[in-house]
Amino acid sequence: MADLSEIISKTAYQLLKRAATKLPPEIKRALQKAYESERSPTGKAQLKAMLNNIEMAEKYDMCICQDTGIPLFFVKWGLKSGLTLDIRKPVMEATRKATLDVPLRQNVIHPITKENPGTNVGWGMPYIYYDLDPETDYIEITAVPKGFGSEAKSSLVWIVTSESMPEAIMRCVVDNTLAAMGEPCPPTIVGLGIGGTGDIALHLAKRAIFRTPLGSPHPDPVVAELEQKIFKALNATGLGPMAMGGDTTCLAVHAEICGTHTAVVPLGITYQCWVARYSTARIYPDGKVVYITHPE
Template identity: 40%
Template sequence: MSKIPVSDSFYQAVEELSKDLYVKALKDLPPDVRVVLKDTYEKEETETGRQVLATMLDNIDIADSRNRLICQDTGIPIYFVKVGNQLSVDFVRLEEAVVKGCQRATVEHPLRSSVVSPFKRQNNQNSSGYRIPSINYDVVQDNDKVEILMVPKGSGSENMSFLKMLIPAEGVRGVKRFILETIAQNVGANPCPPYVVGIGIGGTADMCMKLAKIAAVTRPIGARNPDPEMAAFEEEMYNAINDLGIGPMGLGGLKTALAVNVEHAYTHITQNPVAINIQCWPARRAKATISFDGKFEVGY
């Protein structure tokens, strides 16, 4: 099968969209997140919980009406790039365009650059540096588009990331115990609840963490894992985490988790890995789909 060559306009569109999606994600909350926050507010029974949720809804309204960021933390920029296998794409040019777009968003908007080197804490003031923005690639079968999903990952939620290499004898019970104990004892109110809990199960240590990240940040709220066994596990953990009563901003209430999403992989016979990654209440993301000629559609 001959591949479809992409034009110069395609790479220009990738750069512009990598810029625009960063700003959009910071300002314009996806509809599914707006709906679940409003619904959570309406169902909350505690006075404190209602006050906290009302403040969050006010925050969203102000960001909308004044064209402001929803939260001051511009996060670590993460891009998930899916490339259709029918396209002939130069990955070096593609990556250059994504990085340039990310840098331009920061300089031209301007945004706070939240990215520093690990030891000297040097800030390039453009949200980029060695290996950042984080760019994750996937190839999609029978597809002739490129999809870019942009997620600004806030530090409060990213700092609440945990991995445990359980042994198989600990089974599913051990997985459940680790999740509930970690949320109750370590995560708690730190990542601005109510939050999305992403859980990775199986794979290798690094894959398990990545699965937890994908579960936390890429899925619209309300979408279930297509595997019935995993969907049932999501439901069980969703109810159990909300029964902990941590509540909005940790001040008590009905909702701690807006959603619990699980992504899984097969693993080694002697391993039983489980990972947690959290996305805070403004579950920010923005997406675009680009054709070979640079035409595009923007969404969430």
């Protein structure tokens, strides 16, 4: 097998480039479906502009949006792969190269001094989330150039358990979405993390955004029912594409849950804008790379 570090670096670079310049097919299909069913002329015009933007980005191999976000990576490490490596260095190399070549906007700064190295690398960035999977024989990497128009509208709410939990969760999500207006660039994917601790809830919400297939229900029927109710409620607000009015405020609502304290339930709410940038690949022990969201 070729050098694993080199394989990871090349794969991570490709994932960042593909995520920034081409939307996953399921996202494009959802936006096309929204355009075809949209009844508001203003909303329809907004969706048409989005579809044109996607087409132009693919044609000219350019970024879909000027805000290419900050580089996040979700790594699922299959223990049956037998692969061992500190992937931070190759991922940093990939991020530097993608920033220069794609190019990605130089967004990452020191949070206090605002120093900008111009590489999107430094002070813990790119940030890597790890999960171990004892049953798989590959490393799965998802690159997420996460824009901050949607990120900045994330919220953490604490709901006392004397409340009707489904009603309280729906009220919080609808209120937060209406308060956000057009800043998350709707139609969005809404990620919810319910339970755990505050940090767990927000982490679950972030992971929920990238569930695939888009709109697939949670395996717990209680959670799946809540997802659908919130999805319908958000699209009934009339907020619409870019908050200009219309039928499609969100493309999907994905929720994840975790056991929590008997007194209070944390609710993490986060958004992915219509430029739903993420790209996933799997690396196998023989060095084979399979691109999942953006097949070659």
